[in-house]
Amino acid sequence: MRKCTLFLLVITILFACKKEDLNNSNYSTTLRFSTDTITFDTIFASIGSITKTLTVYNYNNLDVRTNINLIGNSSAHFRMNIDGVSGNNQSDIKIPAQDSIFIFLEVTIDPSSNNTPYILSDSLVFTTGTTIQDVDVVAWGQDAYFHTANTYDDIVNGTDTTRFYYHLLDCSIPWGNDKPHVIYGYAIVDAGETLTINEGCNIYLHKNSGILVGNPFSESIGESIRINGSLGNEVVFQGDRLDPWYKDIPGQWDRIWLMPGSIDNEINYAIIKNGNIGLHADTVYNNNPTATIRNTIIKNMSGIGILGQGANIHAENTVISKCGQYAVACNIGGAYNFTHCTFANYWSYNSRKTPSILLNNYYEGTDGNIYVRDLGEANFTNCIIEGSLSTEISFQKQESGQFNYNFNHCLIKIDPTINTDNVHYQNTIINQAVNFKDAYEGDFHLEENSPAIDAGNITINLDDIQGNIRNTPDIGAYEFIE
Numbered sequence: 428m429r430k431c432t433l434f435l436l437v438i439t440i441l442f443a444c445k446k447e448d449l450n451n452s453n454y455s456t457t458l459r460f461s462t463d464t465i466t467f468d469t470i471f472a473s474i475g476s477i478t479k480t481l482t483v484y485n486y487n488n489l490d491v492r493t494n495i496n497l498i499g500n501s502s503a504h505f506r507m508n509i510d511g512v513s514g515n516n517q518s519d520i521k522i523p524a525q526d527s528i529f530i531f532l533e534v535t536i537d538p539s540s541n542n543t544p545y546i547l548s549d550s551l552v553f554t555t556g557t558t559i560q561d562v563d564v565v566a567w568g569q570d571a572y573f574h575t576a577n578t579y580d581d582i583v584n585g586t587d588t589t590r591f592y593y594h595l596l597d598c599s600i601p602w603g604n605d606k607p608h609v610i611y612g613y614a615i616v617d618a619g620e621t622l623t624i625n626e627g628c629n630i631y632l633h634k635n636s637g638i639l640v641g642n643p644f645s646e647s648i649g650e651s652i653r654i655n656g657s658l659g660n661e662v663v664f665q666g667d668r669l670d671p672w673y674k675d676i677p678g679q680w681d682r683i684w685l686m687p688g689s690i691d692n693e694i695n696y697a698i699i700k701n702g703n704i705g706l707h708a709d710t711v712y713n714n715n716p717t718a719t720i721r722n723t724i725i726k727n728m729s730g731i732g733i734l735g736q737g738a739n740i741h742a743e744n745t746v747i748s749k750c751g752q753y754a755v756a757c758n759i760g761g762a763y764n765f766t767h768c769t770f771a772n773y774w775s776y777n778s779r780k781t782p783s784i785l786l787n788n789y790y791e792g793t794d795g796n797i798y799v800r801d802l803g804e805a806n807f808t809n810c811i812i813e814g815s816l817s818t819e820i821s822f823q824k825q826e827s828g829q830f831n832y833n834f835n836h837c838l839i840k841i842d843p844t845i846n847t848d849n850v851h852y853q854n855t856i857i858n859q860a861v862n863f864k865d866a867y868e869g870d871f872h873l874e875e876n877s878p879a880i881d882a883g884n885i886t887i888n889l890d891d892i893q894g895n896i897r898n899t900p901d902i903g904a905y906e907f908i909e
Contacts, residue, residue, distance in 0.1 A: 455557040456491055458522070459484040464611065465551070466573060467534050467566035481530040481551070481562060485522040491555055494518045495530070497564070499549025505564060506533045507551075534566045546631075546667060565667075571607040571631075574614045580644040595642075598622045604660075607631055609667060613681075616640045616689075618647040626660040626696070631667040632680035637702075641686025648688035656696030658722070658894050664699045675701070677751065677776065678729035682707045685738070690715040697723045703730045705747070708738035710761075720745050722892050726869065732770075737761045737800050742768055744892040744904045747783075748869055749774055754783040754814075759790045760800030760828070765807050767889055769903040772814035773866050783812055783819040788828045799828035808835045809883040811871075811903040813861050818842040836884040838902050856882065856902075873907040880907045 461482035485491050497507050497515040507515045508531040522528050534547065547566040552559065576592035593613045598620040602608055604627030611633045616622045618641070624630070632638075641647040656662040666679025673679060682704035685692055690711055699705040705725035708717045717735070720742040725732040732747035732754045733740065743766040747754040754770040757763045772783040788802040812819050819840040824830045838856040841847065847857055862877040864870040873879055883900030890896055891906040901907050 456487050456489075456555055457558055458491070458493065458553055458555060458560060459486055460560075460562055462562070464563040464565060464575075465532060466575070466611075479532050481532065482527050483522060483530060483553070484527045485524060488524050490521060490523050492519050492521050493553050493555040495520055496552045496554075497549060498552055499564075504534055504547050504566070505549065506535075507531070532564065548668060567607075567609070571609045572602075573609050573611070575611045591644075593639075596620070596622055601625050602628050602630075604628045609633070610636045610638065612636055614638050615642050616650045616652060617642050618645050618688075619649045621651045621653060623653045623655065624662050625655050626657045626662065628656075628662045630662070630664045632664065632702070633667050634679065635681055637681035638683045639686055640684065640692060641689040643686060647686060648690075650686075650689050651691050651693075652683070652685075652689075653692070654694045654697050656722075658696060661696045661698050661724075664697065664702070666701045673701070675727050677701055677727040677749070678703055685709060685717055687711070690717060692716075692718040694718060694720045694723050696721070699723065699725045701727045704728060704734050705732045707731075707734045708736065708740055710737035711739055715739070716741055724748075724892075726750075729776075731756050734758065735761050735763060738763075740764070742766070743889060744768070746771070746871060746892065746904045748772060748871065750783075751776065751779060752781045753785045756785040756787070757802065757805050758785065758787045760788045760802045762803045763805045765810050766887060767808070767883070767891070767900070767902075767904055768810045769871050769905065770810065770812045770814075770819075771861075771863065771866055771871050772816075772819065774815065775867065779816065782816055782821045783814045785821045785823065786830070786832055787823040788830050789823070789825040797825065799825045801829035802831060803829060805832040806835070807833065807837050807839075809887055809900060809902050810834075810837045810839075811861055811879060812837065812839040812841075813863075813866075814840065816840075836882065836902060838879050838882070854882075854884070861903075871903070872905045873901060873903065875907065875909070877901075877907065879903055 465479050495517050497505055509517055510528050549564045551562040551564055574594045576594055578595050579590050579592045582589045582591050593615050596614050596616055601623035603625055607629040609631045640652045641650045654662050680702045682702055683706050685708040687709040705728050711717050717738040718740050722744045725747045726749050728750045730752050732750045734756045736758050737760045739762045741764045746769045748771045750772055751774055754772045770783045786805050789797050789799045792798055833851055834855045835853045840858055856878055859878050862874040864872045879902035881899045883902045892904040895906045897906050
């Protein structure tokens, strides 16, 4: 009897030790969640609270224990309850094998009285052994239109299939400025549709989010975006982190992408800031312009301000500044016309190695061969090209293709060894200081001693970006006003 009792005791200890090992901090396992983002989007018009539920699944064959912490600058606004236990930081929460727990979250928001958007954005962090996972928790202090994934398509690459979730936009009603639009992931303008965004709209894009004008999963042609801002009532695109630290931080969202086949896009009085690429315009299949851009500011892009890939782009009174790579890349050919534009690239976040302007008429295929695409035209009229590098224009030319460019009444910074005594440069000021008001602070108005004053082509009849009349026009987007 004593031997039997001793045997049972030993077995009990062994099983207890085994379970202890499975639940210590050295094991690794993953949990599953009912969503990757908890968004509070229904209570923003007034003070109040709402409850959202997150289900946490343990699909493992073993019980697991996890620590759950709500972290972030605004976590005090949120309240968490896990299976009846309150607290924003809870440890050693047991989730039985093949089972789940419920987390209830509430938020109290006091929206500002001046109708300014106010965002709370934190993370719910799960530490399960050596595995750390998180779920975003986002609440807005102003009501908004949320564009989150409502459909998906599969991307097949050999034997691998990736499911791509996106929001297919309803373009039947123009976007108004009654409340902000918030985009999570990619919002897509479907084939043949036109998205109209009216003056004063504020569009906030989450990390790795963007707008695709054209559906890459269908035979897409003829779709457009029309941005109808006005002076003093611009349409603004920016990241969805609104605390002051993010005010001028680049790379917070992806891009506005005009897909192949997208035509007749119009951008009027827009401010596009703090993304990766401001406007990405791909090849068109006819003579329609890909995009016409007027009175627009693109700034603080971690990559490129405007990327044209064999595109047809017209821009006037456009200011592009602080880009980690190019302000404008006229890549793999196309047709480009820029009038009264200011390209001033004073990038200050790290070392920029690429100039403000790229002109290119070829690409290298995956097979290693060079393929020529004609640069039909790249015309710069009354434009400033300036920045912090010693030269701000790069020419990448294949002799077998067209490479047409012209600088007419411009002020440019260029490699002094390049011959500018030819038809490509007409009445152009070479390598003289522009004398901006404050280039590094983004003020590109002209000082009274700037050589750009009264130096423009007088045949161009175009008010400046701020609506000032040009009599004897200055070079750039801003007319000097005494």
